[in-house]
Amino acid sequence: MHSAPTSRRTFLRSIVAAGLAPGVAVPVTETAVKAQSPARSRVVYAEDPLLRGVDPGGSIGDSRLLSLLDQAMQHLFPAAGPFQPWDHIVRPGQRVALKVNALGGRGLSTHSALVEAVCERLRAAGVAARDIVVFDRDTAELERAGFRIAAGGNGVQCYGTDRVGFTEDLYEYGSVGSRLSRILTERCDVLINLPVLKDHDGAGVSVALKNMYGVIHNPNKYHPNGCDPFIADLNMLPELRARLRLHICDATTACYEGGPAFKPEFTWRPNALIVSQDPVALDTVAWQAIERKRAEKGLKTLEAEQRPPRYLATAANADHRLGMHDPHQFDLVRTVTRS
Amino acid sequence: MLSRATEASSRTALQADPHPQLDRRSFLFCAASAGLLCGASVLAPSLRAARPASSGPSQDDGPFTVEARFYKKLANRKIQCQLCPRGCTVGDRERGYCGVRENRNGVYYTLVHSRVCAAHVDPIEKKPFFHYLPGTQAFSIATAGCNVNCKFCQNWDISQSRPEQVPADYAPPERIAALAAQTRCPTIAYTYSEPVVFSEFLMDVADAAHRQGIRSVVVSNGYIQEDALRQAYGKMDAVKIDLKSFTEAFYRDVVAGELKPVLGALVTLRKMNKWTEIVYLTIPTLNDSSAEIRNLSQWIRDNLGPDVPLHFSQFHPEYLLKNLPITPVSTLERAREIALAEGLHYVYIGNVPGHPAENTYCPQCKRAVIERFGMEVRQNHLRRGACPYCKQAIPGVWS
Numbered sequence: 127m128h129s130a131p132t133s134r135r136t137f138l139r140s141i142v143a144a145g146l147a148p149g150v151a152v153p154v155t156e157t158a159v160k161a162q163s164p165a166r167s168r169v170v171y172a173e174d175p176l177l178r179g180v181d182p183g184g185s186i187g188d189s190r191l192l193s194l195l196d197q198a199m200q201h202l203f204p205a206a207g208p209f210q211p212w213d214h215i216v217r218p219g220q221r222v223a224l225k226v227n228a229l230g231g232r233g234l235s236t237h238s239a240l241v242e243a244v245c246e247r248l249r250a251a252g253v254a255a256r257d258i259v260v261f262d263r264d265t266a267e268l269e270r271a272g273f274r275i276a277a278g279g280n281g282v283q284c285y286g287t288d289r290v291g292f293t294e295d296l297y298e299y300g301s302v303g304s305r306l307s308r309i310l311t312e313r314c315d316v317l318i319n320l321p322v323l324k325d326h327d328g329a330g331v332s333v334a335l336k337n338m339y340g341v342i343h344n345p346n347k348y349h350p351n352g353c354d355p356f357i358a359d360l361n362m363l364p365e366l367r368a369r370l371r372l373h374i375c376d377a378t379t380a381c382y383e384g385g386p387a388f389k390p391e392f393t394w395r396p397n398a399l400i401v402s403q404d405p406v407a408l409d410t411v412a413w414q415a416i417e418r419k420r421a422e423k424g425l426k427t428l429e430a431e432q433r434p435p436r437y438l439a440t441a442a443n444a445d446h447r448l449g450m451h452d453p454h455q456f457d458l459v460r461t462v463t464r465s
Numbered sequence: 466m467l468s469r470a471t472e473a474s475s476r477t478a479l480q481a482d483p484h485p486q487l488d489r490r491s492f493l494f495c496a497a498s499a500g501l502l503c504g505a506s507v508l509a510p511s512l513r514a515a516r517p518a519s520s521g522p523s524q525d526d527g528p529f530t531v532e533a534r535f536y537k538k539l540a541n542r543k544i545q546c547q548l549c550p551r552g553c554t555v556g557d558r559e560r561g562y563c564g565v566r567e568n569r570n571g572v573y574y575t576l577v578h579s580r581v582c583a584a585h586v587d588p589i590e591k592k593p594f595f596h597y598l599p600g601t602q603a604f605s606i607a608t609a610g611c612n613v614n615c616k617f618c619q620n621w622d623i624s625q626s627r628p629e630q631v632p633a634d635y636a637p638p639e640r641i642a643a644l645a646a647q648t649r650c651p652t653i654a655y656t657y658s659e660p661v662v663f664s665e666f667l668m669d670v671a672d673a674a675h676r677q678g679i680r681s682v683v684v685s686n687g688y689i690q691e692d693a694l695r696q697a698y699g700k701m702d703a704v705k706i707d708l709k710s711f712t713e714a715f716y717r718d719v720v721a722g723e724l725k726p727v728l729g730a731l732v733t734l735r736k737m738n739k740w741t742e743i744v745y746l747t748i749p750t751l752n753d754s755s756a757e758i759r760n761l762s763q764w765i766r767d768n769l770g771p772d773v774p775l776h777f778s779q780f781h782p783e784y785l786l787k788n789l790p791i792t793p794v795s796t797l798e799r800a801r802e803i804a805l806a807e808g809l810h811y812v813y814i815g816n817v818p819g820h821p822a823e824n825t826y827c828p829q830c831k832r833a834v835i836e837r838f839g840m841e842v843r844q845n846h847l848r849r850g851a852c853p854y855c856k857q858a859i860p861g862v863w864s
Binding site: 229230264288291292296298303327343344346347349350384385386387389 | 541542543551553554556557558559560561562563564614616625626627629630721784785
């Protein structure tokens with residue numbers, strides 16, 4: 127359970143794109159990776175073209191996804207094995223909440239296999255299964271997305287905020303005043319964010335930062351003006367920041383147009399994970415991935431469609447400092463697994 | 466608490482039902498509270514007789530989900546809402562700003578039809594209506610949701626919540642009309658949250674009520690598109706508009722709305738010959754300058770006429786605006802003096818029980834023709850809608 131299958135060769139092509147736009151292939155050595163300043167944000171884009179086997183339309187292999195997660199985490203926190211990176215995220219005995227995105231049903235939600243992989247590593251890090259809660263806004267939505275609901279018992283818990291409700295108190299920052307999910311405030315010490323790589327008709331993209339709309343009672347109030355400055359303000363809430371340790375974007379299936387709902391005609395399968403502790407840098411990388419796909423499909427840029435993700439600049443500004451928006455100011459590590 | 470803003474709802478009165486066995490008989494299980502001035506726990510008519518208890522966070526949307534009437538379909542399963550001036554473009558599986566309308570596979574639905582989260586019997590003066598059937602009661606209902614986000618909202622726990630977050634009961638239009646009749650209310654009031662967002666329900670209740678000889682009034686922010694206004698509020702017997710300020714900046718920064726469409730709605734109501742009263746919640750430093758009050762008063766006089774009642778209400782710190790003090794009574798008095806000086810005939814001070822400006826004065830002879838204390842009518846001297854002393858007609862809906 128603790129190691130990825132060893133029967134195949136994994137070629138890892140690491141590309142550090144510090145100072146370069148994502149996608150620009152610049153081979154570097156492991157030395158170059160280690161030379162990065164620890165103060166700089168890092169985003170790992172880990173891809174496995176054979177995640178679904180030789181049939182691109184096949185289903186995701188659970189063991190390959192676990193291996194892909196390990197690759198991503200070992201490049202985020204350079205380590206020789208798959209377990210050490212999680213020591214940066216959790217301590218034994220902590221309670222962990224996994225915020226998935228279940229809006230897109232089975233077609234475009236956080237994949238349950240990814241959640242299982244994360245749970246496996248958390249348990250190995252000393253977190254009891256019953257202390258892990260997989261959640262989103264609504265229990266029925268989680269079920270539609272393929273999650274098995276579990277409340278009580280010793281296994282991993284999975285249910286929506288509708289089961290436990292929101293805080294009585296309002297939490298405020300800037301333009302935002304919201305009640306928070308009690309799962310966040312009462313049932314977790316550590317929050318791990320598991321968004322999906324998605325286009326969004328209002329915000330431009332909906333990835334790590336926007337996924338936090340799923341922990342408040344009034345997300346509908348924060349969609350005007352491309353969700354700006356609401357996304358940034360929401361992510362400033364201390365109750366969130368104190369718990370949020372890691373973002374693992376599920377880019378196994380993604381959406382480049384028509385989001386955030388699932389529209390099969392606008393989805394593609396990058397077979398990738400994007401991992402970072404910096405949600406602004408992660409969202410910037412995700413935005414550029416979506417733009418590349420849009421260009422490939424002959425669609426206008428989000429800027430040309432009047433919906434660039436303006437919230438990113440706000441999230442990075444001096445009033446927020448949630449992360450790095452300028453690609454020159456963070457390191458992008460790309461890995462491709464081949465077998 | 467007596468001086469708290471008058472339209473605060475008390476949904477807990479509906480939620481807490483200690484006598485479930487009475488539900489099936491449609492009994493009113495609460496008597497009038499001690500005095501009507503408390504403004505909250507007046508009556509709690511049981512709506513649960515209509516259906517088994519449905520409150521709870523996992524409430525099934527099904528019974529409340531009805532296709533919306535004011536929207537158009539767009540490409541890629543998007544829709545554009547045509548209910549309020551915000552005109553939300555809503556993608557599949559998403560909701561509009563109000564939080565109570567959802568796009569499901571390209572069809573837009575209201576999720577709050579017959580989904581009543583607050584119901585009380587209130588004095589009509591609580592709305593406040595001062596020129597509409599004074600001294601009568603209004604069966605007052607609300608659903609969750611609002612199309613703006615006022616930082617001073619006193620009912621934010623229902624107005625700024627999604628329907629599934631607020632315990633509610635299934636109360637279809639005929640049931641509401643029947644309850645109003647049982648409680649001997651001549652009027653149903655749509656209030657507490659923002660009736661714009663439950664327009665379909667409001668229209669259906671108004672039709673059901675009118676069939677039983679019961680009237681309808683709405684307490685609204687007036688932030689509604691003209692066609693929807695004509696269709697929905699066309700069914701109302703009177704309208705009260707909360708005019709939040711007279712500047713676009715305030716509407717943008719404090720309300721998350723716009724002033725211009727609200728003024729347009731007021732003019733449309735005037736053209737529809739709909740009895741309208743205006744409330745202006747007067748907030749220290751934000752909308753209480755003499756210049757703004759003067760501009761407001763002049764606009765009302767010139768566009769709606771001098772007979773539209775204008776209520777300057779006292780602000781209390783609430784929700785996201787807790788850093789400001791209660792409005793000094795002197796500020797309200799100054800505002801009233803300005804409005805009277807600009808030629809308005811009926812200018813009131815609200816949320817200050819016992820203030821002389823709660824009374825209605827004849828603009829001709831200046832004598833009190835309706836005397837009030839808080840939400841209670843102490844004396845109504847009107848004779849056939851006219852001043853008993855000088856025979857000056859007093860505009861309003863008196864019978």
